Amino acid sequence: GIQVEQSPPDLILQEGANSTLRCNFSDSVNNLQWFHQNPWGQLINLFYIPSGTKQNGRLSATTVATERYSLLYISSSQTTDSGVYFCAARSSNTGKLIFGQGTTLQVKP
Amino acid sequence: GAVVSQHPSWVICKSGTSVKIECRSLDFQATTMFWYRQFPKQSLMLMATSNEGSKATYEQGVEKDKFLINHASLTLSTLTVTSAHPEDSSFYICSARDMRGNQPQHFGDGTRLSIL
Numbered sequence: 001g002i003q004v005e006q007s008p009p010d011l012i013l014q015e016g017a018n019s020t021l022r023c024n025f026s027d028s029v030n031n032l033q034w035f036h037q038n039p040w041g042q043l044i045n046l047f048y049i050p051s052g053t054k055q056n057g058r059l060s061a062t063t064v065a066t067e068r069y070s071l072l073y074i075s076s077s078q079t080t081d082s083g084v085y086f087c088a089a090r091s092s093n094t095g096k097l098i099f100g101q102g103t104t105l106q107v108k109p
Numbered sequence: 110g111a112v113v114s115q116h117p118s119w120v121i122c123k124s125g126t127s128v129k130i131e132c133r134s135l136d137f138q139a140t141t142m143f144w145y146r147q148f149p150k151q152s153l154m155l156m157a158t159s160n161e162g163s164k165a166t167y168e169q170g171v172e173k174d175k176f177l178i179n180h181a182s183l184t185l186s187t188l189t190v191t192s193a194h195p196e197d198s199s200f201y202i203c204s205a206r207d208m209r210g211n212q213p214q215h216f217g218d219g220t221r222l223s224i225l
Binding site for chain 1: 141143145147151152153154155158200202204211212213214215216218219221
């Protein structure tokens with residue numbers, strides 16, 4: 001099945017810094033989503049981005065499907081951005097949405 | 110926006126009990142729903158794909174007799190953890206996708222299951 005790898009696994013930033021989270025996937029996809037999981041376990045959908053670039057406030061994401069990767073950009077990070085970020089990719093072949101291992105982000109004041 | 114409702118939010122029960130978790134798509138029809146499990150400090154692992162009107166398909170290593178899935182309608186799937194034991198304690202999350210066009214998957218808020 002499809003493999004989804006995220007990097008880095010952990011990231012510590014000073015408030016105000018910018019960051020880039022990466023998601024590589026091993027198969028062609030028809031869906032790529034980025035999530036932020038809050039402390040209560042809820043998955044907050046950040047982006048549905050099977051291809052192209054989208055922006056939402058301080059966050060933006062880019063997926064280059066032909067090269068099998070997606071990037072999540074966080075600009076001017078805030079302490080409230082702390083938490084676990086997951087990408088998930090749905091294989092065009094199996095239809096299953098598979099999660100990466102996540103990036104744990106800590107933003108220090 | 111599309112909403113997936115999952116109940117209960119948390120369950121604490123004794124070993125040997127069977128526990129049922131419900132997953133509903135509130136404003137769209139879902140011929141396919143998905144069940145994930147997440148252990149502490151780990152990622153979400155797909156357990157099974159629930160298909161309306163037919164048998165669920167399970168991922169490798171997931172016991173179908175332990176985790177019974179029923180998808181009785183286009184808006185409801187249930188996961189029953191049978192004869193639960195402490196090692197079944199986990200965070201279970203359901204997901205559904207509106208099958209019209211290429212849509213994102215929507216997730217429930219999860220069920221935290223603790224078996225004593």
